Amino acid sequence: MRTSNHLIGLLNFLTFLLSIPILGGGIWLSTRANNTDCLKFLQWPLIVIGVAIMVVSLAGFAGACYRSSFLMWLYLFVMFFIIAALIGFIIFAYAVTDKGSGRVVINRGYLEYNLDDYQGTWLERRVSDNGYWAKIASCVRDSRVCSKMGRVVGGIPETAEMFYLRKLSPVQSGCCKPPTGCSYDYRNETFWSPGAGGVVGTNPDCALWSNDQQELCYRCNSCKAGILASLKKSWRKVSVINIVVLIILVIAYVIACAAFRNNRRIDNDEPYGEARMEKSRPSRIQL
Known part of the structure; x- marks a missing residue:
């Protein structure tokens, strides 16, 4: 038990290092929120959790090194809520990204996305809100993700x-393009013309496509579905890191409880093992 302080100090140092990937994941989501995913609130819980783990790990490390019962108590108290918050964030991330995936299109290397596949999720309702979508569409437009699609092969634009x-x-x-089922003809990556038979299909996005580079398919349901698919991909990547860190945090927390009890015994000058049993139950003196 006396070695628990050293072990908890080592684990807290490791946890401090692991808080860096969590913080990095939040910052990564923040950069994607500014130029790809365009949802600018999802990264903040992760950043707050990362900073909290970093600070609390330092407190736990100091408490283990200096056998400070107060710091260890503070570490245990705060870390309990951090672990609970991280568990809640992981569950939330998987719950809101449970539905939806890309659809395979014949003779196409890319997938296409349908908003109906995401119906009923919290993210879908938020993204589909007209007021909120106006901000997201503006973000996608400003990110110039569509204008960056152009490619030149051997000095010739791609066919x-x-x-x-x-x-x-x-x-x-x-x-950045109309749905394949609309039968538009390719001119370049972001310029498409109606086919010989005109625009076909019952997909409402067919009528919403525009060759205006400020419009394109930003009003389309397929664009909303693309944002949701991108969010799902980003969140799932970050959640893998969170799960690994959560496991280590739980292990550190259990050992910290043992270290805290160890510090209490030292503070109370209580002996270990059999000596403690003899102190609590002294043998009867025979006369």
Whole structure:
């Protein structure tokens, strides 16, 4: 038990290091919120949790090194809520990204996205809100994700056949081109003309497509679905890191409880093992 202080100090130092990936994940989500995913509130809980783990780990490390019962008590108290918050964040992240995935299109290298696949989720309702979507669409437009799609191969702009084989991101597929079922003809990455038979299909996005580079398919449901698919991909990546850190945090917390009891015994000058048993139950003196 006496070695628990050293072990908890080591684990807290490791936890401090692991808080860096959590903080980095939040910052990464923040950068994507500014240029790809365009939802600017999801990263803050992760950043707050990362900073909290970093600070509390330092307190736990100091408490273990200096056998400070107050710091250890503070560490245990705050870390309990941090672990609970991290568990809640992981569950929330998986729950709101449970539905939806890209649909395979024949003779296309990219997937296409349908908003119906995400119906009923909290994220879908938030993204579909007209007022909120106006901000997201503006963010996507300002990120210039569509204008960056252009490619030149051997000094010649890529052909339709080359474009059809590309691996597009969900946002590029949903926001920067019309749905394949609308039968638009490719002119370049963001300029499409109606086919010989005109625009076909019952997809309402077909009528919403515009060659205006400030409009494109930003009003389309496929664009909303692309944003949701991009968010799902980002959140799932970050959640893997969170799960690993959560496991280590729980282990550190259990050992910290043992270290705290150890510090209490030292503060109370209580002996260990059999000596403690003899102190609590002294043998009867025979006369």
